[in-house]
Amino acid sequence: MSDVVNDVSGQRRIEALDELTPELVADVLRLIGEAAAVDGQPAVSEQGRLQLKGRRAGVRHVLLRGADKELVGYGQLEESDPVEAPAGEFVVHPAHRGRxxxxxxxxxxxxxxxKRLRVWAHGGHPAARHLAQVLGMSLFRELRQMRRPLADLDLPEPVLPEGVTVRTFRPGLDDEAWLAVNAAAFAHHPEQGSLTQRDLDDRKAEGWFEAEGFFLAERAGEFGGDTAGETAGEIVGFHWTKVHAEQGLGEVYVLGVRPGAQGGGLGKALTTIGLRHLADKGLPTAMLYVDADNAAAVSVYERLGFVTHETDLMYRTES
Incomplete structure (x- = not known):
């Protein structure tokens, strides 16, 4: 379905689509890439870029064309969260800003x-902050990007909880079990906790995916407390790393511990295992994202040598 949602005296034309053609996908990715080269980071997240291809439930694409019909702006709206307001991201080509x-x-x-919207300003640039205020939106969330050097990495030997071993992810065999643990570990996190098999498949199809950098922690015995009776071999935590080869960065992409397995040092051990893996690949720097209000996680990462590099800001309407 296509709707023309704005047409201002021939100066610009805005169209909303449920699905993009392959040609439009290429145009949008080129726009995002050219803007990122100027801004320092993409204005549309990895998830948003993956959602460009094919029809996605709850996803709308907004295209802005100039007077000459050239694509000069792109926006995406996702309405998958049953509670929170729809989330949006948008970008204007650097050559067409200020208009x-x-x-x-x-x-x-x-x-x-x-009129019910949450929107990301990646990198927290002043112009984006100003635009959010002009649109009547207020600051809602801060997501920190933290970094630390990997050269001469000197971290204590990882100590796993008793009965826990670590192995690498087996594509196709571990998918269902990992998705279940990811959903449990990130039940409070609307983006990460809602990943589906399609989302996982999208990431496995990317050129950066390497199963050797996707670590799973399994408990060999039974849990105590609320998880008693769980069978051997259940996944209790994971550290999925990612390599950004062009930027020379290794990422703590997703790190999670299953509820009931927390508090025993598993998260720290998995972090160390992943960082050592990234260092062994010769990468000079590690990065990660963490919510600024997650004081416990920020403290753990700071003790591991991470410092804040930049901050992404999310704004939302008051209604």
Whole structure:
């Protein structure tokens, strides 16, 4: 379905689509890439870029074209969270900024969401902060990107809880079990906790995916307490690493511990195992993302030598 949601005196045309053609996907990715080269990071997240291909339930694409019909702006709206307001991201090509296109795109996303919207400003650039205020949105969430050097990595030998061993992910065999543990570990996290088999398949199909950098922790015996009776071989934690080869960065991509297996040092051990893996690949720097209000996690990462590199900001409407 296609809707023209704005047409201002021939200056710009905004169209909302449920699905993009392969040609449009290429155009949008090129726009995102050219903007990222100027801004320092993509304005559309990895999940948003993966959602460009094919029809996705709850996802709408907003295209902004200039007077000459050139694609100069892109926005995406995702309405998958049953509780929170729809989430949006948008970007205007650097060569076409300062002409009101950003405000027009933001207003279009507000209209598509029914004036109920959360929107990311990756990198927290002043212009993005100003635009959020112009659109009547207030700061809601801060996501820190933290980094530490991997050269001469000097971390204590990882100590796993009794009965726990670590192995690497087996694509196709571990998918269902990992998705279940991921959902449990991130039940509080709307983006990560809602990953589906399709989302996992999308990531496995990316050129950066390496099963050798995806570590799973299994408990050989039974848990105590609320998880008593669980059979041997259950996944209790994981550390999925990612390599950004062009930037020379290794990422703590996703790190999770299953509820009931927390508090025994498993998270720290898995972090160390992943960092050693990234260091062994010769990468000079490690990075990760963590919510600024997750004081416990921030403290753990700071003790491991991470410092804040930049901050992504999420704004939302008050309604």
């Amino acid at each position: 009101g296109h950003g405000r027009a795109l933001g207003s279009a996303l507000l209209g598509e969401s029914g």
